[in-house]
Amino acid sequence: MLGDKEFHTVRLDSDRCKGCINCMKRCPTEAIRVRNGKATILYDRCIGCGECIRACAHQAKRAVYDPFDLIHDYEYKVALPAPSLYGQFHNLDDINVVLEGLLKLGFDMVYEVAQGAELISDFTRKYMAGNPKKPVISSACPAVVELILIRFHRLKENLLPVIAPVDVAAKLAREKAVRESGLPPEKIGVFFISPCPAKVFALHRGLGADANLVDGVLAESEVYFRLLDAMKSVKNPRPLAQCGIVGIGWASSGGESAGVLRDNYLAADGVENCISVLEEIEDEKIQDVDFVELNACPGGCVGGVLNIENPFVAKARIQALRKYMPVSKNNLKEVPHEKDFYLWNNDPEIMPVFKLDQNMFVALQKMQKVEELLAGLPRLDCGACGAPSCRAFAEDVVNGLVPESACERREKKG
Ligand code: SF4
Numbered sequence: 001m002l003g004d005k006e007f008h009t010v011r012l013d014s015d016r017c018k019g020c021i022n023c024m025k026r027c028p029t030e031a032i033r034v035r036n037g038k039a040t041i042l043y044d045r046c047i048g049c050g051e052c053i054r055a056c057a058h059q060a061k062r063a064v065y066d067p068f069d070l071i072h073d074y075e076y077k078v079a080l081p082a083p084s085l086y087g088q089f090h091n092l093d094d095i096n097v098v099l100e101g102l103l104k105l106g107f108d109m110v111y112e113v114a115q116g117a118e119l120i121s122d123f124t125r126k127y128m129a130g131n132p133k134k135p136v137i138s139s140a141c142p143a144v145v146e147l148i149l150i151r152f153h154r155l156k157e158n159l160l161p162v163i164a165p166v167d168v169a170a171k172l173a174r175e176k177a178v179r180e181s182g183l184p185p186e187k188i189g190v191f192f193i194s195p196c197p198a199k200v201f202a203l204h205r206g207l208g209a210d211a212n213l214v215d216g217v218l219a220e221s222e223v224y225f226r227l228l229d230a231m232k233s234v235k236n237p238r239p240l241a242q243c244g245i246v247g248i249g250w251a252s253s254g255g256e257s258a259g260v261l262r263d264n265y266l267a268a269d270g271v272e273n274c275i276s277v278l279e280e281i282e283d284e285k286i287q288d289v290d291f292v293e294l295n296a297c298p299g300g301c302v303g304g305v306l307n308i309e310n311p312f313v314a315k316a317r318i319q320a321l322r323k324y325m326p327v328s329k330n331n332l333k334e335v336p337h338e339k340d341f342y343l344w345n346n347d348p349e350i351m352p353v354f355k356l357d358q359n360m361f362v363a364l365q366k367m368q369k370v371e372e373l374l375a376g377l378p379r380l381d382c383g384a385c386g387a388p389s390c391r392a393f394a395e396d397v398v399n400g401l402v403p404e405s406a407c408e409r410r411e412k413k414g
């Protein structure tokens with residue numbers, strides 16, 4: 001349900017889970033435990049990055065998104081395709097074929113998220129000129145924003161306090177749909193076609209922006225198979241595309257930075273690389289960079305787990321498509337210039353999920369207990385106890401989640 005703060009985008013199918021611990025070892029926020037042969041997710045730590053879905057060879061982890069047929073609940077249907085969608089098709093030389101295909105699937109209007117991205121690129125350039133705290137960290141990847149909120153609290157003030165391209169596209173698309181259809185807003189359904197679970201998570205919960213900007217979030221992988229058929233019958237596509245190189249460039253790592261038009265930027269992708277960069281910023285080791293673009297998925301949004309294609313192939317295809325496109329199609333006279341249109345109106349809150357206790361005194365006592373326990377553990381981080389590291393195991397013991405005896409290799413007292 002949209003606006004549900006408890007919404008979770010990754011689910012476990014216990015019947016399929018073999019307890020192999022692969023997902024637990026890969027989760028960047030230690031959000032997984034494997035107990036009694038089955039994985040469980042500590043949802044307050046989950047950032048929706050999808051690493052566990054990538055790691056599970058048994059398809060026991062899956063992303064949650066809205067069913068395609070939800071679009072039929074609305075009289076007028078609007079599709080918001082992410083730019084990564086264009087990289088999924090073999091031999092595509094014109095993105096208008098994809099946009100026409102979406103109309104054939106039953107949508108009445110298509111509004112590209114890449115258009116929203118171009119507007120944000122423009123707004124970011126102005127924001128950077130205002131001398132904000134450096135480096136400014138992009139807020140476009142919701143998994144990275146969540147990571148900062150739960151693990152790098154001090155860096156929240158470096159985040160670009162701007163809504164996502166899909167939020168901008170959704171607001172403008174709904175206004176346009178009301179104008180063109182003459183229908184009241186509640187009869188209009190706006191649907192994002194997402195490359196990753198983190199964006200499903202962000203839109204359902206409302207990260208930075210209101211949660212009701214879209215009426216549903218569909219998976220790129222599901223729409224892809226429907227589109228394959230629909231696109232076959234597109235012979236002479238109309239020039240529907242409204243984005244340029246800047247907008248579709250956001251599909252892969254470095255694209256957003258290129259749109260900011262600054263030389264001293266840093267772009268990293270893959271959640272472990274993002275964590276290394278955030279640690280270095282926190283330790284003030286990165287000081288000569290103005291803008292930092294971080295994408296939790298390998299290669300950027302083209303690497304999201306709801307895509308079909310290998311991220312490197314998708315990136316190459318998008319690069320080829322860019323050849324025949326203008327730099328940007330932003331007609332700045334027709335788009336909103338007010339600052340408030342772009343800035344967060346729903347300030348994301350820091351979540352101290354790694355604190356051992358809300359009471360500082362009790363937390364210090366627990367920390368001491370953790371250190372004592374750790375001294376008797378083999379520090380192998382083997383995962384046999386069902387926790388991702390010996391430290392995580394000691395914390396679980398101190399928090400009463402698991403008995404000390406769950407580690408068979410610990411030094412026995414007495
Ligand atoms: S990777 Fe995780 S969810 Fe998949 S089988 Fe192994 S323990 Fe279970």
Ligand code: SF4
Nearest residue numbers: 027046047049050052
């Ligand atoms: S989606 Fe990412 S953060 Fe959430 S449980 Fe899976 S690996 Fe961990």
